[in-house]
Amino acid sequence: MNKKIYRNIAAVTAIFAITLSIMLATNYFQVRKATPLQTEVAETLKELNDMNSNNPQLQEQIRELDLLSRRAYFVSESHLKTGIYLLLAMIGVLVLSLRFYFHDVKNIPDKDIDPVDDWLVKSKSRNYVLWGSGVLATAALLLAFLSSPYYTSLKSKKAAGSDDSALTADSYPVEEELTTDDEYAMAGIVRDETAGDAAAETQTPAEESAATEASGAETAQAAEAAAEGPEIPKVTHNGFRGNNSNGQSSARNIPASWNLASGTNIAWKASIPKPGYNSPAISGRNVFLSGADASGRELYCYDLFTGELKWTLSASGIPGSPSAMPKVNEDTGLAASSVATNGQQVCAIFATGDIICADMDGNKLWAKNVGVPDNHYGYASSLLIYGSEVIIQYDNDSNGKLMALNLSNGNVRWSKDRSEKATWSSPTIAYVDRKPQLVVMGNPAITAYNPDNGDIIWKVDCMSGEVGASPCANNGRIFGANEYVNLVAINGVDGSVLWESNDYLPEVSSPVASRDWVYVATSYGVLACYNAETGELVAEQDLGCQFYSSPMIVDGKLFIFSVEGTLYMFSNNGQLTLLGSINTGENTFATPAFTDGMMVVRSQNGLYCVSSNS
Amino acid sequence: MKKDKDNEKLVDGSPIKRRDFFRKLGTVMAGAGVAAVGAGGAAKVKGNRKADLYWQIDHEKCIQCGRCETSCVMPVSAVRCMHANKVCGYCDLCGGYYRTNAKELNTAAENMLCPTGAISRKFVEEPYFEYTIDEALCNGCGKCVKGCSSFGNGSLYLQVRQELCLNCNECSIAKVCPSGAISRVSYESAYKFKDHA
Amino acid sequence: MKKLLTSAGLLLGAGPLARAVNRFPRPDFESGYQYPEYSYAVPNEMLWDIIDVSVLLILLGIVTWALFKKRTRGPILAVSVVSVGYFGFFRGGCVCSIGSIQNIALAFVDPSYSLPIAVFLFFIIPIVFAFLFGRVFCAGVCPFGAVQDLVNVKNFRISRAVSGALSVIPWIYLAFALLYALTRTRFLICRFDPFIGIFRLGGDIGVISFGIVLLLMSIFTGRPFCRFLCPYGAILNVVSRASIFKVKITPKPCISCDLCHDSCPVDAIKAPYGNRTGETPTEGVKRIVIYMAVLPVLMLAGALILRWSSPDLARANSEVRLYEMVTEYEASFSDVMEPEVEAFYSQGRNLAELEASKDEVLKSFRLYSTLAGILIGLVVGLKLLEMSLKRGRKEYEIDYGHCVGCAKCFDYCPQNKILAKNE
Structure with a gap:
């Protein structure tokens, strides 16, 4: 009789325990997976709210969701706790009733499964041990062999051997080409772009939908372009003075002769709504630049092939943005800083300290105010995009900083205080031993930072005065110059000064370096060429003009615009042979942007594109 | 009886039987081994006050990766946020209290950083606010710590609450801590306070 | 050169300095604000150590008394319940004797490692008891053995050829556990402890599932963890083979009824065997x-x-x-x-x-x-x-290496029944 009761209790508790444990397990996995406090939906909504403030409906939604998720979290937590106690009690009862049920059953197995002969058992067991350990040992040996350096080298050799011979023939010259640091830097740009793609893929799910939309639009656009328009050039010009802000471009076939007045080899001309001294940037089919006046600050995107103004994004409604414009010099303006892009996002900063970031379709991703710069001429440092962060050289008279913001959400990745006074110089990325250094010039030092975390790699006190030019780098050497001080060459490995010279010094225009030569353009019209290794002045040309725009080394030639609007082209061989000059008649302060077969120039009158295809 | 005698051969005529001899030898050897290990171990033992018994986070090394929240063996981590009032700037715009880009400084859900609502604040005097952590709600995610150390004085920091910690033989958070910030410490330094230094 | 040195200094200083920030000054309160006082208590580990070791000693004593004097399973069952409740659920299973192997090993090779006294005692006391009385620790004092024993309902026999071969595994486990402990990599035994997650009602879900599987198995076969995995059991196995006092199934002569052999959950009772092999x-x-x-x-x-x-x-x-x-x-x-x-x-x-x-x-x-x-x-x-050793047995014998002293065989032996009746 009792036995029956125990059996029934056991059956009931067993059913209960099983259902309860299944419920608990599903609850556990749901809670673990959903992490109620960090739902994608809530995060997306919050980010949306960051972008466009004063949307009470959205805020209401966030509040509701937040309440729900918190309740879910705490409720599921307490449920899990009580559930587990309940389950334990159930199992206790189950085991107890089972024990009572089997209480009077003596443990007598039906029959012995082993042979009666003990010796046979032992022999069998011995065999099992032998075989088992043999199998284990072989497995261990195999694993050790598979991961041994000998095998991996063998495998890679085999893979290389089995490759198509044409392919290896193709790939070898590339490897040979990539021997110098500057060429590595170029390769680095390509890598940056692919890394950017990867970053876009690994973005938070909240942004993923936006990103896929954007990329979808991009591919559609690309398909469209492939169908009807010319091929989109691959060479980018990601910001001030090109990729890495280093004054070099791998663009080819820049037209040697053109005429702005007659329109020969001019693809298009466009006007720019608001003024600015910043330089254009090119990525894919887009040309980016910014403009600002007292009434507003805007980021523009033009079509590279047609010159059509594709979109305008206004930097307005940013919390912390000053209502009154900071006092700026007329020569600087409110939009002296050039924009930066990586082909996924584009960022622009203004003299008010407002920074905005948009995708390629002009949708605002984020915007913030990093603080109104305390700068007596006006903030002028250009942005620089490195990987998935945008770097801001925020040198000013009261609280100088160097900041790296996350491109996808504008959060500060790292920030380093700088004791520098206000400067108008822009950061650059230098590759030393194939590793990137973020080189920043200010008063009183040129400093190299680790772009990943902002740690200082080296610092050289060698500047003073009002630093307007930006540093440049090539072949592991970093060059910086400022008027009334020095042109300094620094070894990027340890920060030791290689040489100094002060024959010709720039005021606004930044120097540029090739592997062997360093070029300096002064504001009084002298272009000078120094030997990069020794610092010896090897050539000089007095052109009787003014240089504010920075020289660029493109396709083995040196391109530089004078303020008066003449483009000079020189040989890059240490002799400064004038290859040609083109007078446009339009005052030019900005540095032109280059891509294959094309050059986009911002003059005081507007924007135009030089192209051999037109 | 005769059979028994056959099995129990004598060792070199001594009165001890062979199996007994081996057994005694084994006992002596095992005893010696146990005594050796015991003595050796006893020599290494340190008093409880000196020995490093408690797991704790070195806040100087902590990079607020968020693994404390998820890696503890407890359902809710034994790591909680602590607040060093004497380090705090009592700011209105607190990087540990508000999300970055918070539009308005109020307690609306879209502006708050703490996912469990464990941080509360009290107005002290213009322009200062006192921040308090409700450790019953805190789950040790370290979001506020990250916010405070990147925008503020770093007065918020993560610590292992010793009365919650199970004192595992091997802390499962320490094993996944990317900066190796968790180690065993002695009784005297069971907490690494920021404001007691 | 000087510049090089300063830059090196900056590099070195960058880490720790970067964290000691004081962006906002400490406020000067005018309203007489007082900083709140917090006090954080540190639990008294000393007290808990004393309680834990005393409980360990008392439980070991009870088991020994039940096995050698009282010759009954009742107290051992009670000890099992207490052990699962106290060492298991209440104290959360740390530190346990099994895991302490790693701490002891580490203390021997790493002078910087400080060995807490409780860990040492938890390691050595069961071994000393094993040297004196056999594996009385396993009988019911170890919460892991106890929980497996408590859920054990009906035993199905595993082929002795298989179980004999499987008993090598604890040694391999021990070897790897020592390797990883001595290299300060991690404590394998603690990481893959199957029951601790159950005792703590939380933890790694994979390991807990493994523990549940082991518990389900131990409903139908005796102590799978103790027999085929436990590295501490391997050590106790060796020590208790040479123990001074040995438990007996019955003080009276064996009548070779085979009942005790069937009762043993860990297959530690060997049947008589005439040792007649075909081999010369x-x-x-x-x-x-x-x-x-x-x-x-x-x-x-x-x-x-x-x-x-x-x-x-x-x-x-x-x-x-x-x-x-x-x-x-x-x-x-x-x-x-x-x-x-x-x-x-x-x-x-x-x-x-x-x-x-x-x-x-x-x-x-x-x-x-x-x-x-x-x-x-x-x-x-x-x-x-x-x-490969051949040895004959005239009667049922306990394999002292494997016997965990659960006292189940006492109830089965008819000779014990007679003994009890005579008393």
């Missing part, structure tokens, strides 16, 4: 001589295999893993930085120093994995030897 004595001797000769070969093979595998085994070490991560990062400069790599740079460490410490780890891995290989080879060889 010389064949048997020859086999033993061969295995004796093979023993060093096995040890050598184990040593070599594990030495070769040591770079792979070392990848579980955080320092080695960090080195891999950092070199991978520096080769690719990926935009996503693992927190480990981020921490590496923010602490101002450099690759050369990391490489040196990685090499140090690899070196110790080479040494200890060689030793672990020797241990495994030795255990396999000894097992083979043990399996």
Whole structure:
């Protein structure tokens, strides 16, 4: 009789325990997976709210969701706790009733499964041990062999051997080409772009939908372009003075002769709504630049092939943005800083300290105010995009900083205080031993930072005065110059000064370096060429003009615009042979942007594109 | 009886039987081994006050990766946020209290950083606010710590609450801590306070 | 040169300095605001140590008394319940004797490691008891054995050939646990402790599931964890074979009824055996001589295999893993930085120093994995030897290495029944 009761209790508790444990397990996995406090939906909504403030409906939604998720979290937590106690009690009862049920059953197995002969058992067991350990040992040996350096080298050799011979023939010259640091830097740009793609893929799910939309639009656009328009050039010009802000471009076939007045080899001309001294940037089919006046600050995107103004994004409604414009010099303006892009996002900063970031379709991703710069001429440092962060050289008279913001959400990745006074110089990325250094010039030092975390790699006190030019780098050497001080060459490995010279010094225009030569353009019209290794002045040309725009080394030639609007082209061989000059008649302060077969120039009158295809 | 005698051969005529001899030898050897290990171990033992018994986070090394929240063996981590009032700037715009880009400084859900609502604040005097952590709600995610150390004085920091910690033989958070910030410490330094230094 | 030195200094200082920030000054309160006072109590570990060790001693005493004096299972069952409740659910299972092996081993090789007294006592007391009385610790004081014993309802027999071969596993587990503990990589026994998650009502879901599977198995067969996994059981096995006092099924002569053999959940009672093999004595001797000769070969093979595998085994070490991560990062400069790599740079460490410490780890891995290989080879060889020994038995005998002293056989023996009736 009792036995029956125990059996029934056991059956009931067993059913209960099983259902309860299944419920608990599903609850556990749901809670673990959903992490109620960090739902994608809530995060997306919050980010949306960051972008466009004063949307009470959205805020209401966030509040509701937040309440729900918190309740879910705490409720599921307490449920899990009580559930587990309940389950334990159930199992206790189950085991107890089972024990009572089997209480009077003596443990007598039906029959012995082993042979009666003990010796046979032992022999069998011995065999099992032998075989088992043999199998284990072989497995261990195999694993050790598979991961041994000998095998991996063998495998890679085999893979290389089995490759198509044409392919290896193709790939070898590339490897040979990539021997110098500057060429590595170029390769680095390509890598940056692919890394950017990867970053876009690994973005938070909240942004993923936006990103896929954007990329979808991009591919559609690309398909469209492939169908009807010319091929989109691959060479980018990601910001001030090109990729890495280093004054070099791998663009080819820049037209040697053109005429702005007659329109020969001019693809298009466009006007720019608001003024600015910043330089254009090119990525894919887009040309980016910014403009600002007292009434507003805007980021523009033009079509590279047609010159059509594709979109305008206004930097307005940013919390912390000053209502009154900071006092700026007329020569600087409110939009002296050039924009930066990586082909996924584009960022622009203004003299008010407002920074905005948009995708390629002009949708605002984020915007913030990093603080109104305390700068007596006006903030002028250009942005620089490195990987998935945008770097801001925020040198000013009261609280100088160097900041790296996350491109996808504008959060500060790292920030380093700088004791520098206000400067108008822009950061650059230098590759030393194939590793990137973020080189920043200010008063009183040129400093190299680790772009990943902002740690200082080296610092050289060698500047003073009002630093307007930006540093440049090539072949592991970093060059910086400022008027009334020095042109300094620094070894990027340890920060030791290689040489100094002060024959010709720039005021606004930044120097540029090739592997062997360093070029300096002064504001009084002298272009000078120094030997990069020794610092010896090897050539000089007095052109009787003014240089504010920075020289660029493109396709083995040196391109530089004078303020008066003449483009000079020189040989890059240490002799400064004038290859040609083109007078446009339009005052030019900005540095032109280059891509294959094309050059986009911002003059005081507007924007135009030089192209051999037109 | 005769059979028994056959099995129990004598060792070199001594009165001890062979199996007994081996057994005694084994006992002596095992005893010696146990005594050796015991003595050796006893020599290494340190008093409880000196020995490093408690797991704790070195806040100087902590990079607020968020693994404390998820890696503890407890359902809710034994790591909680602590607040060093004497380090705090009592700011209105607190990087540990508000999300970055918070539009308005109020307690609306879209502006708050703490996912469990464990941080509360009290107005002290213009322009200062006192921040308090409700450790019953805190789950040790370290979001506020990250916010405070990147925008503020770093007065918020993560610590292992010793009365919650199970004192595992091997802390499962320490094993996944990317900066190796968790180690065993002695009784005297069971907490690494920021404001007691 | 001076500049070089200053830049080096900056690099070194960058890590710790960066964190000591004071962006906002401490406010000057005018309203007489007082800073709140907090007090954080640190639990009195000393008191808990004393309680834990006393409970351990009392429980061991009760089991010993029940086995040797009282000869009944009742108190052992009670001890099991207390042990599961106290050591298991209440104290959360840490520190346990099984895990303490690692701490003891570490204390022997690492002078910087401080061995807490409770850990030492938890390690040595059960061993001393095993040396005196056999595995009384396993009987019901160990919460792991106790919980398996408590859920055990009906026993199905496992082939003794299989279980004999499987009993090598605890030694292999022990060898690896020691290897990883001595290289300060991790405590394997603690990581893969199947029951601790159940006692703590939380933890790694995979390991808890493994524990549940083991518990389900132990409903139908006695103590799978103790028999086929527990490394501390392996040590106690050796010690208790040589124990001074040995438990007996019955003080009266055996009547060879076979009942006790059936009752044993861990198959530690061996039936009488006439030792009539088809082999000639010389064949048997020859086999033993061969295995004796093979023993060093096995040890050598184990040593070599594990030495070769040591770079792979070392990848579980955080320092080695960090080195891999950092070199991978520096080769690719990926935009996503693992927190480990981020921490590496923010602490101002450099690759050369990391490489040196990685090499140090690899070196110790080479040494200890060689030793672990020797241990495994030795255990396999000894097992083979043990399996080649022929020994007759006239009556039912306890295998003292495997007997966990659960006292189940006492109830089955008819001789004990008579004894009880006579009293």
